[in-house]
Amino acid sequence: MLIQPINSLKGTIEVPADKSISHRAVMFGSLALGTTHITNFLMGADCLSTISCFRKLGIDIEINGSDVVVHGKGLQGLTKSEEILDCGNSGTTVRLISGILSGQDFETTLTGDTSIQKRPMKRVILPLSQMGATIEAKDNNFCPMHIKPHALKGITYESPVASAQVKSSILLAGLYADSPTTVNEPFVSRDHTERMLEALGATLVREGTKVTIMPCNELHAIPIVVPGDISSAAFFMVAGLIVPGSDLIINNVGINPTRRGILDVLLEMGGDITLLNECIVGGEPVCDMRVRYSKLHGTTVGGSVIPTLIDEIPVLAVAALFASGTTVIKDAKELRIKESDRIEAMTTELHKMGAKITPQEDGFIIEGDNTLHGATLETYHDHRIAMSLAIASLLASSPSTLLNSEIVSISFPNFFELLETLSH
Ligand code: S3P
Numbered sequence: 001m002l003i004q005p006i007n008s009l010k011g012t013i014e015v016p017a018d019k020s021i022s023h024r025a026v027m028f029g030s031l032a033l034g035t036t037h038i039t040n041f042l043m044g045a046d047c048l049s050t051i052s053c054f055r056k057l058g059i060d061i062e063i064n065g066s067d068v069v070v071h072g073k074g075l076q077g078l079t080k081s082e083e084i085l086d087c088g089n090s091g092t093t094v095r096l097i098s099g100i101l102s103g104q105d106f107e108t109t110l111t112g113d114t115s116i117q118k119r120p121m122k123r124v125i126l127p128l129s130q131m132g133a134t135i136e137a138k139d140n141n142f143c144p145m146h147i148k149p150h151a152l153k154g155i156t157y158e159s160p161v162a163s164a165q166v167k168s169s170i171l172l173a174g175l176y177a178d179s180p181t182t183v184n185e186p187f188v189s190r191d192h193t194e195r196m197l198e199a200l201g202a203t204l205v206r207e208g209t210k211v212t213i214m215p216c217n218e219l220h221a222i223p224i225v226v227p228g229d230i231s232s233a234a235f236f237m238v239a240g241l242i243v244p245g246s247d248l249i250i251n252n253v254g255i256n257p258t259r260r261g262i263l264d265v266l267l268e269m270g271g272d273i274t275l276l277n278e279c280i281v282g283g284e285p286v287c288d289m290r291v292r293y294s295k296l297h298g299t300t301v302g303g304s305v306i307p308t309l310i311d312e313i314p315v316l317a318v319a320a321l322f323a324s325g326t327t328v329i330k331d332a333k334e335l336r337i338k339e340s341d342r343i344e345a346m347t348t349e350l351h352k353m354g355a356k357i358t359p360q361e362d363g364f365i366i367e368g369d370n371t372l373h374g375a376t377l378e379t380y381h382d383h384r385i386a387m388s389l390a391i392a393s394l395l396a397s398s399p400s401t402l403l404n405s406e407i408v409s410i411s412f413p414n415f416f417e418l419l420e421t422l423s424h
Contacts, residue, residue: 001405001416003393005374008245008293009422015233017042017066017226018254019411020164020192021284023050023092025224027100029070030059030078031175032200034221036070041226044411049088049112053097056081057108072221075175080106084144087112089339089381089410092165094143095124096193099169101147102133103176111144115339115381121145124169127157131173131181154179154215161334162307164189164258167211174213175202182212187304190258195283196224225282227254232412233289234262234312235387236422240291241271242322243394248422249276250289257285261308262316269296269323298325298368306331311338313363314346314388320366321355322395329363339410340380349377349389353396374398383410390419 022042027050029036041047043066051061051068058079060071078100087093087110094110098121101108111117122141129135134148154177159166162185171193174181187209194204194211200219205212233253240246255263255275267273272292279286296319301309309316313332320327335342347359352375356367374396379386386407393400408415 001402003390003400003402005396005399006243006394006423008424009236009240009243009248010246010424011422012249012251013236013418013422014251015228015236015253016044016412016414018229019044019046019231020092020190021226021254022047023096024192024196025226026050026054026061026068026070027096028196028200028219029072029221029224030054030057031075031100032072032219032221033074034072036072036221037223038068038070039223039225040066041068042229042411044409044413045088046090046093046410049086049090050093053085053087053093056083056085075216075219078104081108084109084111087116089113089115091116091119094121095165095169096172098124098128098135098145098147099172102128102131102149102173103152104149107146107148109144109146117143120337123161123163123166127155127166127170128173130155130157131177133173152177154181156182157184159183159185161185162187162189163334164193168193171197171211171213175216177215180212180214182210184210187307188258189307190256192256199283227281227284227286228252229411230254230259230262231311234315235391235415236418237262237266237273237289237291238315238319239391239394241266241294241296242319244293246291246293248291250291252286253289255285255287258308261305262312265299265301265305265309265316266319269299269319270294271296296323298323298327300328300330302330310334311384314342314384315391317346317357317364317366318388318392320368321350321357321370321372321392323368325368327366327368330360331362333362335363338382340382340385342382342385345380345382345385346388349385350392352377353392353400372396374400376401377403379404379407381407383407383412387412387415
């Protein structure tokens, strides 16, 4: 894909549905009694992997355009899959489903693509084993993973990482445990699991960084409306702020407090972003955003903010390239074990464009006011690297070639079409 530099971004768009919420709607809908109608489901490859896994576990799931209907069978209603469950590129699918499968009375094998097979699973294997599951994995850490369930017991788990995937996996197993299960994290990670399970009838107690779930007999289906994904909106928020003359509206963006770090940091950097029509949709705060070109300044980002913008850090690094002064991003070591090593990937590719960015073990140091030139850019089989580099390319002095750009379909199938619509 050839990315041409542009003059400005103008117009109104709606970004795709939230990936995290779409996954959970199918998973929890499958475990609920009754029919779950999901409006505005993300038809990205990751969420389609979740649908495919639950179909193999005996759940009837209909797709009608962007709406999905899940015919849930209750907490004990899944049936053994005759095939290995293929989670594709989706870490959320593998990690959350492993918690659910630990509570079933049948064995399952899970795997995924080459990226998934390199991502650490010990982080869920350890707590789920403490709860009573037997999980065999390559080097005790990697897919394929074979889960042999046993009766589960409630545990209190001090998670070494702030990870919603780890927290959710344990909480889902906790639905099947004989006593309450508590997860404590270093910082609060995204809370879509807690919100949705509560809405379906589970009992949870939240206190700061700690969540306790009570064993549960039944979940009940409710209609679920999925808001737009702030992680997808982030690419256009940054583009609108850094490309001179831009003025755009992004409609229907989820701004859950555990997800809105990118918004708060961009505002803090001097970004002109106005929130319009704030409301609650399906238990999640949502708004429209007006984004206008702004002269940003550098900042330091670390600590408890990191889990609230973890997926947006690659594109935040792009924003920092065009800010004045230095930006430091720290405490973000998790970036090294995402769909790719995002610290390595961003640094290597942005260097090809002439950027002043220095990798750190846990983040980046970025000098501002860069002048970039076009280059041929690798995308590391990582949707967020591809889109972040596309945004950086908009301000280069010459066109860039983005290799294997179709990877954006993991979370944002119409990314390039929207970019084209807004480009002037
Ligand atoms: C997700 C949690 C985050 C995030 C991922 C989606 C989720 O991962 O990076 O894209 O839906 O729970 P971690 O839980 O590993 O931080």
